[in-house]
Amino acid sequence: MAKSGITFNPDRFHKNQWRFHAFLIVLSLFMGSPIVFIFNHAFKPFSELFAYPPTFFVRRPTTENFSRLIRFSSESGIPISRYIFNSVITTAAVIVASLIISSLAAFALSKLEFKGKIVLNKINTYSLMFVPIAVMIPRFLVLINIGIYNTYFAHIIPLLAMPVGIFLIKQFMDTSVPKELIEAAKIDGAGNWRVYWSIALPLVKPAIVTVAILAFQIAWANTEGSNLFVDKESLRTLPFYMSTVISQQGNIVVTAGVGAAAQLIMFIPNIIIFIIMQNKVMASMAHSGIK
């Protein structure tokens, strides 16, 4: 057997992998150190935050910054629990609603026959390249005119049209849900809804999980809603609050400890979910190609 110069997905370590490891370790240090730094910074006591020369790792860890973060919010009038509540509610709504909406549309675009299907698929592929940040101003005007300015919907509605979500689910369905299975079910009397729910959805679980993670990431970190689409403090969300904590005093060193604690709270759910689900994400990304 001729030996290929390349081994993808090797089973074990081999000595000709060392140069990859050497490069990847150096790069991982660059990529990972700011995050390790935030972890350390969040637990540093005051004296270490101001230390000269600055230290990277924490020496005497303390939860001082976290309690200051909580106290900070009670000074602003609205307790941090309100921002957390707003964030949890809107994030959950975005995840559930966007999954239903995207998977329904993806099912139709992948498995049902109807007039205009080809055009709609084309539109969706093109809308992948859409940059939401570019239309914040007209979007703001639209939201005011449909009467959802200053409501929870202002956080939710703009995030529900997720071209990449519908795209990932559709691509997965194209390859993983065999036509024969659907035809067999239809012969047995199943309607489109039943096929969607009992056959298509269970077979595209990895894509559903991936889109749920994406929806979570987008909704959990979203500040546009709080900045632009609501102006009542009681309707604003956690990331907005966290960003005000950082910018409050202007001086980065003063707010660094509290800010790091705030950022850590925002970041941890994100990374944990990704680590747990990364197998499903990778399975789904394998179908992500644009043809």
Place this chain on the structure above:
Amino acid sequence: MMKSKGFKRLLQSPYLFIAPYAILFILVIALPVLVAMGLSFTSFNTIETPTFIGLKNYVDIFTGDTVFLQNAVSNTILFSVVVGPIGYMMAFFLAWMLAQVPHKARTIYAVIIYSPSITGPIMMAFVWRIIFSGDETGYINSMLINMFSIDSPIQFLQDADYLFPIMIIVSLWGSMGLGFLAMLAGILNIDRSLYEAAAIDGMRNRWQEIFYITIPSIKPQMLFGAVMSIIGTFNAAGLASALSGGGTPPQYAGWLIVDHANDFGFTRFEMGYASAVTVILLVIVLLFNKIAYRLFGERG
């Protein structure tokens, strides 16, 4: 009887499956684009009704707006031309290398490399502001003072010459997102027998393998990655301002077209003018994507 049958048919209609998405798509994507186009021909301060002024906004932008012409456009193009392709090539080569280490190590590297992309703009700016802080408690400054004995700390984030390159580094740091994962998954799924066949045919060189097997095999993922990296590039709006501490960055360094639009829209409430800037931006995004489809699409 007939009526209920018709109703049943309606319930099974494919359009019913599409409808919720279509409504939302129109509401938050299509309609805003149309509104931007419409308002770009008006003067509108959000309080009074818009008044039609024809092409005046566009004429003003291209003849009199020096910040737009000298900073926003050149920054946006320079930034996308640097961050887009470099981030994209980085994503491919990292994916290619990762595919060649065992599963466990690969997962750990992949999580580390991917995680900056989910930090979001606020955390991104926050971390790097501390690292590049302008006094001797800044990490880079402290290192420079100790190791190269420079006399006084460098004002990295207040100096236009440094701010833009730092913005590029920070963006690259956070750009290994979905596109990178797609390419990694794509490479892992290439049929191994392709490489074996190529080796039998006398292909020995890794570069040949990359260009004749790996890239053609994952072309669809490459295109997806390209689209994602273009989107990511344009999402860097506000980064320069966040890094330099809020407000307008020094000498408009790193000031992008999106920043310009938001400045006119939300700070000066000149919605007509801001909409015209938005329309120009959308055209630029479209052009970049057209180039990506030319390069990586199946049918040009």
